[in-house]
Amino acid sequence: MRIKDENKEYAIREKAMEMIVEHGFEGLSMQKLAKAANVSPATIYIYFKNREDLLNQLFIEVQETFSAVALEGFNAELSFETGLWLQWKNRLKFIVKYPVLYSFYEQFRNSPLVNHSDIQFSRFKAQMKTFISNAIKRGEIQKMEPEIFWSIAYGPFYSLVKFHLEEKTLMNKKFKLTEAKMQDAFNRVLKSFK
Numbered sequence: 001m002r003i004k005d006e007n008k009e010y011a012i013r014e015k016a017m018e019m020i021v022e023h024g025f026e027g028l029s030m031q032k033l034a035k036a037a038n039v040s041p042a043t044i045y046i047y048f049k050n051r052e053d054l055l056n057q058l059f060i061e062v063q064e065t066f067s068a069v070a071l072e073g074f075n076a077e078l079s080f081e082t083g084l085w086l087q088w089k090n091r092l093k094f095i096v097k098y099p100v101l102y103s104f105y106e107q108f109r110n111s112p113l114v115n116h117s118d119i120q121f122s123r124f125k126a127q128m129k130t131f132i133s134n135a136i137k138r139g140e141i142q143k144m145e146p147e148i149f150w151s152i153a154y155g156p157f158y159s160l161v162k163f164h165l166e167e168k169t170l171m172n173k174k175f176k177l178t179e180a181k182m183q184d185a186f187n188r189v190l191k192s193f194k
Contacts, residue, residue: 009047011037017058021103025055025111059108062101067124069094076130080140080193083131085186088157092182095161141193152192156185 015036019028030051034041048054070090074083095102132149135141141149163169164177 008037008039008043012039012044012047012054013058013061016054017062017100017104020107021100024107025113028055055108055113058104059113062098062105062108063124065098065101066094066105069097070124071127074127074131076127076134078131080131080135080138081190083135084153084189087154088182088186091154091157092161092177095165099165152189156189157182160185 012033016028016033019033019036028051030041030044034044037044044054048057070087072090072093074086074090076083078086132141136143160177160182163175167175169175
């Protein structure tokens with residue numbers, strides 16, 4: 001029986017995410033990962049059944065971290081304005097604190113891998129669904145398709161984040177996302193819901 005080593009498992013997870021962020025899912029092979037994590041290929045299989053299991057576990061771990069940060073101070077009973085602003089601030093906190101996790105999270109969420117049966121969004125999704133239902137019941141927003149809601153509520157935020165991470169505007173000028181810029185965009189988003 002092989003003994004698990006938390007440091008080795010951490011190195012495997014960290015290097016796997018870095019490799020995926022840099023080279024995409026195609027750039028991740030168990031051989032390359034073993035070399036990058038400074039372990040033997042057999043060591044990876046002590047912690048993960050196979051490549052698919054590794055990817056799923058990485059996403060589940062990142063999803064839990066994202067949920068923990070996104071739900072800090074949040075509850076579904078908040079007013080729509082207060083709750084959505086807190087979501088913007090918490091999501092930015094996650095992105096700034098964990099840039100590699102954020103990049104991995106986005107790549108995974110926008111791939112077919114997210115449809116695997118091991119992937120669940122229950123806690124976070126339930127909170128958001130209740131929050132939106134409450135806002136509709138209170139007449140703060142109108143009922144709409146989830147994709148339309150997300151596009152209006154978060155599309156501008158993630159566009160600003162993209163400019164911030166690339167550190168440039170559409171005109172190739174320097175860009176930094178400040179709270180004032182974020183608040184300006186947020187106020188415009190609120191107006192669109194009214």
